[in-house]
Amino acid sequence: MPEPDLEQLQRQHIETLQQRYSKALVETGYDALLISSGAAPMRYADDHGYPFQGYGPFLHWTGLTGLENSWLLIQPGQGARLQVHTPDDFWHASAALPDEAWARDLAVEGSVETAPPLPVLSTQLAVLGDPLTLAGVPGDHNPPALVTAVEATRIHKTEYEIACLAEANSRAAEGHRAARAAFLAGESEFGISLAYQQATQQRESEAPYHSIIGLNDHAGILHYQFYDVVAPEVSRSLLIDAGYRYRGYGSDITRTWAGPGQGEFQALLVGLEALQKRLCQAVAPGVDFVALHRKTHLGLAALLSSAGVVKGMDEEAMVAEGITRAFFPHGLGHLLGVQVHDVGGKPVPSPADAPFLRLTRTLEPGMVVTIEPGLYFIPSLLAPVLAGPLRHHLNQGLIDILSGCGGIRIEDNVVVTAEGGHNLTRACLP
Ligand code: GLY
Ligand code: MN
Ligand code: MN
Numbered sequence: 001m002p003e004p005d006l007e008q009l010q011r012q013h014i015e016t017l018q019q020r021y022s023k024a025l026v027e028t029g030y031d032a033l034l035i036s037s038g039a040a041p042m043r044y045a046d047d048h049g050y051p052f053q054g055y056g057p058f059l060h061w062t063g064l065t066g067l068e069n070s071w072l073l074i075q076p077g078q079g080a081r082l083q084v085h086t087p088d089d090f091w092h093a094s095a096a097l098p099d100e101a102w103a104r105d106l107a108v109e110g111s112v113e114t115a116p117p118l119p120v121l122s123t124q125l126a127v128l129g130d131p132l133t134l135a136g137v138p139g140d141h142n143p144p145a146l147v148t149a150v151e152a153t154r155i156h157k158t159e160y161e162i163a164c165l166a167e168a169n170s171r172a173a174e175g176h177r178a179a180r181a182a183f184l185a186g187e188s189e190f191g192i193s194l195a196y197q198q199a200t201q202q203r204e205s206e207a208p209y210h211s212i213i214g215l216n217d218h219a220g221i222l223h224y225q226f227y228d229v230v231a232p233e234v235s236r237s238l239l240i241d242a243g244y245r246y247r248g249y250g251s252d253i254t255r256t257w258a259g260p261g262q263g264e265f266q267a268l269l270v271g272l273e274a275l276q277k278r279l280c281q282a283v284a285p286g287v288d289f290v291a292l293h294r295k296t297h298l299g300l301a302a303l304l305s306s307a308g309v310v311k312g313m314d315e316e317a318m319v320a321e322g323i324t325r326a327f328f329p330h331g332l333g334h335l336l337g338v339q340v341h342d343v344g345g346k347p348v349p350s351p352a353d354a355p356f357l358r359l360t361r362t363l364e365p366g367m368v369v370t371i372e373p374g375l376y377f378i379p380s381l382l383a384p385v386l387a388g389p390l391r392h393h394l395n396q397g398l399i400d401i402l403s404g405c406g407g408i409r410i411e412d413n414v415v416v417t418a419e420g421g422h423n424l425t426r427a428c429l430p
Contacts, residue, residue, distance in 0.1 A: 002100065002247070006163055010102040013160035014080075017061055017153065022076035024149035025126070032122035033146075034139065035061070036129025037070040039114075051205040054248075057128055057150055059338035062103075063164070063248030065206065067095050069133070071116040072106075079106065083117050086110035151343040154335075156366030161337065162415055164249035165368055166424050168208075169413055172244035172251040173429040175200040179213070180257055183238040188231040189213045192240065200244050208250025208340045211242035219256065219406025220376045222330060235259045237405035248338045252370050253425050254411035264398060265405040268307050272375050275299040276410040279332070280371045283414045283421030287363045293332040293354050296373050297324040303375070309402070313393050321390060326381045331357030333370035336413055342368075367416045368424075376407030 002010065025033055040052035054065045061072055062082065069085035082103065086094050097108055111117075116137055119125060125139030126146050134141050157165070178199035182192045192213050197204060204211060214224040216232055219239035241254040258266040278299070282292060301315035301324050309327075310318060318324055331354060335342035345359040359369060377399060386394060412425035 006160070007101045009158070009160035009163055011105055013158040014061070014102050014105055016158050018080070020153040021074055021150070024146060024153060025076055028126070028143065028146045028149055030124045030126040030146060031075065032119040032125045033074045034116050034125065034127045034137065035072040035074070036116070036127070036133045037067045038130045039068040039133050041132060055129055056154070056339050056343060059248040060154055062098070064098060065245065065248055069114040070095070073117050073119060075119055075122070081107040081109070081117060083109055083111050085114060087112050154337055154342060155344040156364065157337065157368050157415070161249060162368065164247045165251065165336065165413060166427070168244045168246040168249050168251035169253065169424040170428045171200050171202070171246060172242065172253050173425070175242060175244065176240065176253060176255050176429055179238070179240045179242070180255065183215075183235060183257055186231055186235055188228055189215055189218070190227040190229040191231070192238065193227050196240070196242055202244055206245060208243045208245045208252065211240065213242070214239045214406060216404060217406045219408070220378050220403070221406070222376070236262050237265060239407060239409055241409060241411065243340065250336065250338070250340050251413055251425070252336055252340050252411060253413065253429065254372060254409040255429070256408040256410060258405065262405060264401055268303070268375065268402065269408055271303040271307060272373060272408045273410055275303060276371060276373050276412070279373060280412055280414050280421065280423050280426070283363060283369065283371065283416055285363055285365050285416060285418065289332070289359045289361055289363060289369070290351060290354065290357065293357050296332050297328065300324045300328050300373065300375060309395055309398055310393050311395060313390070323385060323390065326385045327375050328373065329356065329376075329378070329381060330374065331359070333372050334358035336368045336370055363416045365416050365418045369414055369416065370411055371414055372409055372411035374407060374409035377403040377405070378407070379403070
């Protein structure tokens with residue numbers, strides 16, 4: 001059972017969703033909506049499914065990540081109905097019906113059917129969900145105007161959602177502390193992942209995304225996906241990007257640590273952390289996120305200069321010539337919610353100078369964003385610069401030393417408030 005406050009907030013959250021969804025349905029000409037929870041597809045020629053987490057709009061209403069083949073039926077003016085798939089199956093545990101206060105505000109029922117409940121008296125039925133689960137279901141499947149309108153309902157978080165994201169941060173913080181200790185104790189990437197899971201008490205398949213745990217040069221692979229079971233001879237650096245899912249909501253936190261004797265890397269790390277904190281402090285309503293991303297590049301240029309990685313170029317020129325992009329190829333951040341890269345962040349496409357930026361909005365109160373600048377030594381991106389006309393500006397010897405540490409990313413989750421921003425991550429992981 002959640003705390004009484006959270007319980008109250010969740011009931012308000014559902015009420016807000018009723019209003020937001022009613023408006024979206026009226027505006028797009030529908031009088032009923034079915035939302036599929038989704039189902040994990042089977043692996044080809046096998047009898048095992050892929051790990052399952054659930055479809056965003058279903059999680060937005062229920063927070064229930066483990067329910068496959070379940071349905072929500074929403075009819076403005078008539079409330080919402082939740083059908084939970086409870087098959088007669090002696091191989092697996094059956095899903096328990098939620099019995100918390102919010103669920104009592106919906107009509108909840110178990111069903112052995114995978115087919116959805118159908119509305120009576122609906123003439124315009126829309127259906128949202130993974131097309132793999134919608135075969136044979138009547139109504140308009142994933143109509144684009146409604147998909148866009150429903151995505152818009154997720155941009156501004158309710159108080160309940162912010163409380164869940166705060167808790168998701170607090171629990172992940174325990175994992176990050178344990179991971180740092182495991183790194184300093186010389187554990188392998190696999191050992192560090194075990195320490196993280198032990199501290200968070202969450203298996204990785206339930207976390208919002210597969211953790212990224214890279215030692216040494218692996219820290220320079222943006223979404224490094226393996227775990228070496230053997231520790232390297234010398235652990236020079238650790239980059240860990242790992243979250244926690246609480247009642248459907250995911251935190252997304254990255255920390256980078258230097259091992260003993262890595263003076264040059266440690267200096268760069270201190271500089272990047274200072275820049276990251278300044279960027280978090282800049283979060284406020286009215287801030288253009290694309291402009292903040294560009295400001296990050298100028299900050300990185302200053303850091304590359306002061307660290308002696310790049311010499312004899314002014315900051316604007318380093319950005320204009322694409323040098324900072326070779327060190328920081330991804331975006332500054334994204335919206336966060338029931339999906340780690342939450343929807344609704346790009347009403348306009350990313351600009352040509354920031355092709356991987358996932359958020360092109362002006363910040364408004366209620367948005368929750370990540371702020372995650374990075375600085376990496378990625379051979380395939382640095383090679384053309386090191387071979388090009390500006391090569392004399394780069395300190396190859398220092399780059400060789402730093403390459404052994406892979407890279408740095410520091411990532412916090414920040415709520416945009418009426419006054420500025422509230423950093424959910426630093427509140428529990430200073
Ligand atoms: N964990 C993926 C990201 O930071 O966007
Ligand atoms: Mn992120
Ligand atoms: Mn991340």
